[in-house]
Amino acid sequence: MLDRYDAIIVGSGPNGFAAAILMQSQGLKTLLLEAADSVGGGMRSKSLTLPGFTHDVCAAIHPMALASPYFSRLPLQDYGLSYTYAPYELAHPLSVKEAAFLDRSMESTAAALGKDSQAYTDLFAPFVQQWPKLAHDILGPLRMPRHPLLMAQFGSKGLQSGTQIASRFQTREAKALWAGLCGHGMLPLSSLTTAAIGLVLGSVGHRFGWPLAQGGSQSVANALAAYYQSLGGEILLNTPFTDRKQLPDHQVLMLNMTPKQVLAIDGLDLRPGYRRQLEAYRQGVGIFKLDWALSAPIPFQNSYAQQAATLHIGGEMAEIARAEALVSQGKHAEQPFVLLSQQSQFDPSRAPKGQHTAWAYCHVPLGSTQDCTAAIEAQIERFAPGFRDCILARHRFNTHELEAYNPNYVGGDINGGIMDLTQLYTRPSFSLTPYRTSNRSIYLSSSATPPGGGVHGMCGYHAARIALEDHFHIKVSL
Ligand SMILES: Cc1cc2nc3c(=O)[nH]c(=O)nc-3n(C[C@H](O)[C@H](O)[C@H](O)COP(=O)(O)OP(=O)(O)OC[C@H]3O[C@@H](n4cnc5c(N)ncnc54)[C@H](O)[C@@H]3O)c2cc1C
Incomplete structure (x- = not known):
């Protein structure tokens, strides 16, 4: 020094x-x-769980x-x-057999949404295509935009709530996919700015993917x-x-x-x-986080769910909206919106041969000490029956433990x-x-x-x- x-x-x-x-x-x-x-x-x-397992x-x-x-x-x-890409960036199960997905190609993601194909493309295309210009204006402090027309276009959609934008869609698949993206905002989906978060995460998914670090x-x-x-x-x-x-x-x-x-x-x-x-x-609100060492991949039956690095587990839009609204009112959702990643499926260095890791969290009231293990595992089991049987070990973080680990996560707010x-x-x-x-x-x-x-x-x-x-x-x- x-x-x-x-x-x-x-x-x-x-x-x-x-x-x-x-x-x-x-x-x-x-x-x-x-x-x-x-x-x-x-x-x-x-290595939060067992020797040989690496967890984010x-x-x-x-x-x-x-x-x-x-x-x-x-x-x-x-x-x-270096980054590792799964075949699909994101899957959103709607039942054991069905899932919506987001992949690098906006076109194939939109095409899978049937009646909502055009509405999806209209929503995302301008921002996917012009991300470098948009990034300059939105990823920083408020200032005179370099690209005022593009910013106005982004603002007219992004300053709506996730729920308002969802009314453009007719299918449960498109609504759920959108709700999951907006859910990263850790706010009720009825809040203004949740659409901005959904737009950013969807646009960067199509432009760059949602990779893992090798x-x-x-x-x-x-x-x-x-x-x-x-x-x-x-x-x-x-x-x-x-x-x-x-x-x-x-x-x-x-x-x-x-x-x-x-x-x-x-x-x-x-x-x-x-x-x-x-x-x-x-x-904002906090999170409850789990990491698992698993004896096998998570037994998803839907092929998009099997092939996606990230999954949004929470079912249909109304369910996710209810869960996020409850958390913002200081309550715990019995069926929480769960954000899940199955890294070792696409990066075998994360676990011993044949075994796997998984990472997940759900939103909880700020400062919560409630153990949400059962609620999170039940949500995963609902879409991947047999999941619990694969668990070799788990590591959990409530909001206090997360803040003790890193004081920047005040009350579990990430x-x-x-x-x-x-x-x-x-x-x-x-x-x-x-x-x-x-x-x-x-x-x-x-x-x-x-x-x-x-x-x-x-x-x-x-x-x-x-x-x-x-x-x-x-x-x-x-
Ligand atoms: C469970 C979880 C999942 C997440 N998932 C994602 C994801 O998938 N993708 C994504 O982009 N983001 C994700 N995030 C959010 C992301 O990690 C944070 O937004 C980001 O790390 C914030 O960066 P930062 O540099 O502001 O602070 P931090 O990354 O929190 O770093 C702050 C550092 O400052 C140190 N520090 C604090 N106080 C002191 C002190 N007094 N003296 C010395 N050092 C100190 C801390 O030890 C820490 O190392 C996640 C966060 C969590 C907790």
Whole structure:
């Protein structure tokens, strides 16, 4: 460690790395501090169940890393990262025998939706085709759009609720597929902005796929770390940051942390008005997470379900809407909407030969300690009879355990704060540059800044871009 750095970044999640890499690549001397004993934040993989099994502790599916205007420019393949694609990106079972699906081809996905083929194409085509332009305008802070007509088109659909957009569809397959995409927003489907989340996830699925990282999501973190170090960046593990006095001299401090964590740090010298804004910041709902070691693949009978890396398990749209509405009212759904990944089916390195891993979570009220194992497993069993018989071991995380594992998941909220209309772009403060804090030398770069949750690094990129300009008169753009 040196006596002085241009910038110190706290937290080695995707956003911490994006900020650190951007600043280091501009010739600055930077240090990345991490409380845990390994890098990665939400990108770690660990042997959570039995020896020989590798589980993605948090993020598993990486459309947003590929769709990220910043991460997609980094030479991460030269540092060991490769992606694995399943034949289908996503399957959505409707019964043991039936499932809707999403694959790379928008045309074949739409064709399978029969009467809704045209409505599906009309909804997604403009954004799939023009993703690079759209990404610039939506994956960052509010500002004058570079492509105003495209943004207006996106806004006219994305600022509706998932339920409103669903009225364009007639078939249960299209409605369910759409509801599952919107369900990632961790909001009731009647909320404005759920359509924006569905549109983004569907569009990037068709444009880039929903791949797994070969070997586990840790490969994304390791590649970011290796690239950062190749530029001369320094990483210090096992170093929880609690007080600014503990740090070497530095010009800029970049916090890959959420408001609740920032408020607990000593010596940041934040103005009372700004602290009040952080105190008023709202979390969303939490999650309950399970990982399994399995003796066999999940016994799905539907062939799309067998061949998809990700599954949305929750049945028809009305059921998913009910489950998500209950959670937002502080209740647990008896039949929750379950997001599931069966990584080892497409990446055999994740489990001993012939055996398998699976990963799943459902949404629960913020801070819930309820064990949702039975509810999640019953939902999977409903579409894959015999699933429970394959379980060799399981690992579970309630919201408290998840926050203890990574303090950025406050109350089990994996998006760094609710992503509703009032907080999507003004996170965590009402400003066009919410990465700046009231202290000119301190910036926020976590998913509690725009554009929010996911492994895309765009919060970190924008925070670093602004800090570079403010302090070093360096202008960067994508
Ligand atoms: C179960 C689960 C499933 C998910 N699935 C997906 C998915 O499939 N695809 C996807 O794109 N996203 C997914 N996500 C979301 C994604 O992981 C997060 O949105 C993303 O990791 C947020 O990145 P970040 O850089 O802001 O923070 P994080 O990745 O949370 O990193 C923060 C880091 O800061 C460190 N830190 C915090 N406080 C301190 C301190 N005081 N001192 C030092 N270090 C500190 C933490 O230890 C951590 O390493 C999932 C999340 C979870 C939990």
